[in-house]
Amino acid sequence: MSAVVKQVLIKGGRVIDPGSGLDEVTDVLLSNGLVEAVGKKIAAPEGADIIDATGLVVTPGFVDLHCHLREPGFEDKETIASGTRAAAAGGFTTVCAMSNTDPPMDNASTIDYVMRKAADEGAVRVLPIGSVTKASAGRELAEMAEMADAGAIGFSDDGHPVADDALMRQALTYASAFGLPIIEHCEVPELAAGGQINEGWVATRLGVKGVPAAAEEQMAARDIALAELTGSWVHLAHVSTAGTGDMVRRAKERGIKVTAEVTPHHLTLTEDVVLGHLTGGNSFDPLTADAYNTFAKVNPPLRSQADVDAMIAALAEGVIDAIATDHAPHNRQDKLSTLNDAAFGISNLETALGAVLSLVHADSLSLARLIESLTLGPARLLGDRAPAGLGTLATGAPADIALIDPDAEWIVRPENFVSKGKNTPLAGATLKGRVKTTIYAGRVVFDAEQGRAS
């Protein structure tokens, strides 16, 4: 990337900057890959590109704390190149890549490999997450200090919890030396064993094994207790139940160092989607051939409406810090099977904004809080590992910008996804709100008119 970047003036958009609380129609000037100024009627410098943002919402580029770029090892599902272009198409300019690659990111050299690859081929910023334990096997700590030096922003055995209580205690204690979180996938393996979807009537109806809410809550309770014991930071990935939300709320009130993220699907979809209908329908209706929808199989599973409502409330209150996509791309045959054989996961980067904007359109969440939970909320958790001002439009912040048309309706067509993962339960759904243009480090990396990331 050359050092000289053209100036860009974004004119006349509704600028929302959670860093300053700004929410008004104004202009944004980007210079040299950084935000230079935000203000009314900025005169266009000579040679600057001018973007007319009339009718659009201008926000900092989104930050995703949790996605699976699959490289190295699973390039049939996604690559750093395709995943970061998908991120750009979804308004994300910073993505944190999960460690469950093959080989896993459990040492500094794999972290280094991913960062180099991302610098060469990535469309947006990639920040790696290292494994907590060697090969994420849950037995011995991985070399976290070296990974921290190499650029890891946290540690996770995502896909699995660190099930051994004593080892988790050590992991939290060890990671506190670098001020980095252990990012926990909360799930008691024995309670979740064999589970395909949420435990409840839908699972009973389908005759498949469910994962009870308690499988997540029991592990979250343990992690909070260990965070209190060690004084270290635990970040709970993809929380999904009302009970977990309550525990995080109480832990934060008690000053325990716990943070949490929630996915777009746990904010908007229920377990009923597994029955084969996205909206309407009733879990008492006869099953059709569309039942056992493998695209709705995800871990943690889609839960009940009461859980979804609790997640929205917890996000609105700030109990949950960030929306993270848990973007989990898979290839066609991974989902072209029975429910039991299907892989867990949803390709999420390109539908995340449209999905969560439904909460704003339904008046369940303010637009300001939504934008904050996609920008400053997650950026705060990156601390000094992230460039100064990330997730805000402060002067000197990275010139990462998302231009959003919050009212544009569009139909989800997975075949048009930039991501290699076409696995979404939203195929054919109409979403309201989409990313129009994404700017990363002062350059346009996605423009909806051109269709593809550049």
Added chain:
Amino acid sequence: MTTVRRVGIPALSNGGGSMSSGRKNVLDLDDFSREELDGVLQNTTAMREVLNRSIRKVPALRGHTVITLFHEPSTRTRVSFEQAGKVLSADVINVTSAGSSSKKGESLYNTALTLQAMNADIIVIRHPHSGAPHFLARHLDSCIINAGDGAHAHPSQALLDMYTIKEKLGSIEGKRVAIVGDILYSRVGRSNLWGLLKMGAQVTLCAPPTLVPPDFLRPLPEEHPFASVRVTHRVEEALEGADVVMALRLQLERQASGHLPSLREYSRMFCITTRRMELAAPDAIVMHPGPMNEGIEIDPEVAHGVRSVIDQQVTNGVAVRMALLFGVVTPDRSAAGRGAAQ
């Protein structure tokens, strides 16, 4: 076409029967209306008549291909579907996972496409995963008949159970049916629930709480399709006044998986014994979908005693499966140059 298919089978239902409903698949009984269930049961009687002849063959499905695709061991279900198809003159081909390319790692999807490419009119599938028949139905134009999927459904078994109840007791409406055993994992129990409730039976489920789906252990909302079902953990309570006692097979691995302290204790608490049967109605019948663990869920004295209708269940199984094979509307392949001459 219709006339040809009816040749040789007397008294087939044409009002509300499955043949007039345009049904492509039989995935479970949840999407059958009471009228359609009645129609299938009536057609089963007609099929029984065929089976009682000295020459058991009618041309109803001549020129049609039925493939049974069994990814789980089975004796009675597979054999009875095969026999049903053959009596109806279909060409029946049996595929089992042991002898098929699934052993070489072929996916169910690709296996299914292969069978469809061979112009399978009807695929009868048994699979350890719930929803495997729905998966095929989603992707194929062949008729799909569920012969048992995971812990989900076993509609032909439930239909033969219902037929046997009707045959022995005159009707299903108002009858008290006690289903005793591994409700949690039983596809037979589940399909019977849908079917029996639609036909107006009063159903009681009986099992230790660890073998009951967790949401059945709490009160169900009024609008729930199973709201009228009673759940008890005492077999004496379930059997009291029952007209039908249906014992379910207990998978022997339930002890190791922590659902039960011991098979011995299960048997002491839940086995259907002669003594316990005294609590049931005087003319109560005893059923079991097989294969039985005699001495665990059912005492041999009961299984082979005067109240047992277990052998009749097997006999009726063939007739019910004939009615199902006959009732589905097979794809019209005349455009492909077949069928017109049949």
